[in-house]
Amino acid sequence: MNIHEYQAKELLAKFGVGIPAGYPALSVEDAVAAAKQLPGPLYVVKAQIHAGGRGKGKFKELPAEAKGGVRLAHSIDEVAANAKEMLGNTLVTVQTGPAGKQVNRLYVTDGVDIASEYYLALLVDRKSGRIAMIVSTEGGMSIEDVAHQTPEKIATITIDPATGFMPHHGRAVAFALKLKGDLAKAAQKLARQLYDAFVALDCAMLEINPLVKTQGGELLVLDSKMSFDSNALFRHPDVEALRDETEEDPMELEASKYDLAYIKLDGDIGCMVNGAGLAMATMDIIKLNGAFPANFLDVGGGASKEKVTAAFKIILSDPAVKGILVNIFGGIMRCDTIAKGIVAAAREVELDVPLVVRLEGTNVEQGKAILANSGLPIISAEDLGDAAKKIVAEVKQAA
Ligand code: ADP
Numbered sequence: 001m002n003i004h005e006y007q008a009k010e011l012l013a014k015f016g017v018g019i020p021a022g023y024p025a026l027s028v029e030d031a032v033a034a035a036k037q038l039p040g041p042l043y044v045v046k047a048q049i050h051a052g053g054r055g056k057g058k059f060k061e062l063p064a065e066a067k068g069g070v071r072l073a074h075s076i077d078e079v080a081a082n083a084k085e086m087l088g089n090t091l092v093t094v095q096t097g098p099a100g101k102q103v104n105r106l107y108v109t110d111g112v113d114i115a116s117e118y119y120l121a122l123l124v125d126r127k128s129g130r131i132a133m134i135v136s137t138e139g140g141m142s143i144e145d146v147a148h149q150t151p152e153k154i155a156t157i158t159i160d161p162a163t164g165f166m167p168h169h170g171r172a173v174a175f176a177l178k179l180k181g182d183l184a185k186a187a188q189k190l191a192r193q194l195y196d197a198f199v200a201l202d203c204a205m206l207e208i209n210p211l212v213k214t215q216g217g218e219l220l221v222l223d224s225k226m227s228f229d230s231n232a233l234f235r236h237p238d239v240e241a242l243r244d245e246t247e248e249d250p251m252e253l254e255a256s257k258y259d260l261a262y263i264k265l266d267g268d269i270g271c272m273v274n275g276a277g278l279a280m281a282t283m284d285i286i287k288l289n290g291a292f293p294a295n296f297l298d299v300g301g302g303a304s305k306e307k308v309t310a311a312f313k314i315i316l317s318d319p320a321v322k323g324i325l326v327n328i329f330g331g332i333m334r335c336d337t338i339a340k341g342i343v344a345a346a347r348e349v350e351l352d353v354p355l356v357v358r359l360e361g362t363n364v365e366q367g368k369a370i371l372a373n374s375g376l377p378i379i380s381a382e383d384l385g386d387a388a389k390k391i392v393a394e395v396k397q398a399a
Pocket residue numbers: 020044046051052053054055056070109110111112113114117139140141209210222223
C-alpha cells in the first residue's frame with residue numbers, strides 16, 4: 001500500500017525527522033488557509049498523487065508551457081492561482097503512464113532555499129535479506145538515470161537485523177553524502193530515525209528524493225514516498241486509515257475487499273483458480289497451448305459463493321478478457337459451492353465470452369450437475385490439459 005507525500009512526512013515527523021512545515025488542501029480555500037499559516041514569503045504547492053516525477057510532469061488540460069505538479073509561489077494570491085489551475089486536472093508524469101492521474105489533493109508547504117539535493121532510500125533487499133540504505137549525492141533527479149549513467153555515485157549500506165542500526169551505518173551514510181561536521185552528525189541522526197520509522201511501521205520502501213541541505217546549513221526531507229508491507233497492515237490501523245482508494249487500480253481494489261489475490265496481466269484468458277500453485281500451473285498450461293493469461297486470481301481455500309461471484313465479476317469487468325477458464329480443486333472448498341457461485345455470477349453479469357470450467361474433488365458430481373442444469377453455455381472440461389485446450393480453441397475461434 002502506498003500513501004501520499006504529506007502523509008509520509010507526517011509519519012516521519014513523529015520519529016523526529018526534520019521536514020518543512022506544510023498542510024494538505026482539498027480546495028483553493030484550503031490552500032489559501034494553509035498558506036496563511038506558513039511564514040512565507042516563498043510557498044510551494046505540490047500535487048498529491050501516488051506517483052513521482054511530479055515536478056517535471058505536465059497537465060493534460062493545460063497548455064504545454066504551463067508549469068508541472070510542483071510549483072513555487074511568491075504570495076498567497078499565487079498559491080490560490082496555482083491551486084485553482086491544478087485541482088481537478090490530470091497530471092502526467094514518467095510514473096503515471098500516459099493516462100495520468102487526476103489531482104484531487106494538494107500540499108502547501110514552506111519554500112526552502114536549497115544548497116544541495118541528495119538521495120536516500122530504504123528498502124527490503126531480498127538478495128542480502130536485509131534492510132538496505134541506498135544513498136547518493138545525486139538527488140532531485142531520477143535515481144534510475146543515476147544508476148545507469150554514474151553507478152559509482154550510488155552507495156548501498158545493508159543493516160544486519162541481528163545488530164540493528166549501529167553508529168557505523170550512520171557514519172557510512174554521512175560519508176557517502178560527503179557531509180562533514182554538524183551536517184554529518186545530522187545525517188547520522190536522520191539515517192537512524194528513518195531506519196526506526198521503517199522497522200516500526202513495517203515499510204516496504206521509503207524514498208527521500210530529494211533530501212536537501214539548506215542555505216542555512218540544515219538537513220531537510222523535501223519529498224518522501226512510502227509504501228507498506230500489506231501483510232503487516234493489520235498491525236497498523238493508523239497507517240491503514242491513510243489509504244486513498246481513488247489512487248488504486250479499481251479491479252485490484254475490489255479484489256482486496258473480498259480478500260482475493262488478483263494481479264492483472266497482459267493476455268486475454270481470464271483465470272479463476274484456488275490455490276497459488278494451481279493458479280501458476282494453470283497460467284503455464286495456457287501458455288503451453290499458445291495463449292496468455294489475462295490475470296492471476298487465487299480465490300483461496302475457503303471461498304464463499306459471494307467471494308466466487310466477486311471474483312467472476314472482476315474478471316468479466318476486464319475488457320481484455322476474451323474467455324474464462326475456471327480451474328478449481330475442491331478440497332476444503334466444495335465443488336457445488338463453486339458451481340453455485342459461477343452460475344449466480346454468470347447470471348448477474350452478461351456472460352458474452354466462452355467459459356470453460358474444470359472441477360475436481362469434493363462434491364464434483366453435484367457441482368457438474370449444477371453447471372449442466374443452469375441453462376448457461378458453460379463448457380465442462382475433464383482435466384487441466386483438456387480445460388486449457390478447450391478455452392484456447394474457443395478464444396481463437398472467436399477472434
Ligand atoms: P517529484 O519528485 O514528484 O518531482 P519533489 O517533491 O521531489 O517532486 O519536487 C521536485 C523538485 O522541486 C525537488 O527536487 C526540489 O528541487 C523542488 N522542491 C520540492 N519541494 C520544495 C520546497 N518545499 N521548497 C523548494 N523546492 C522544492
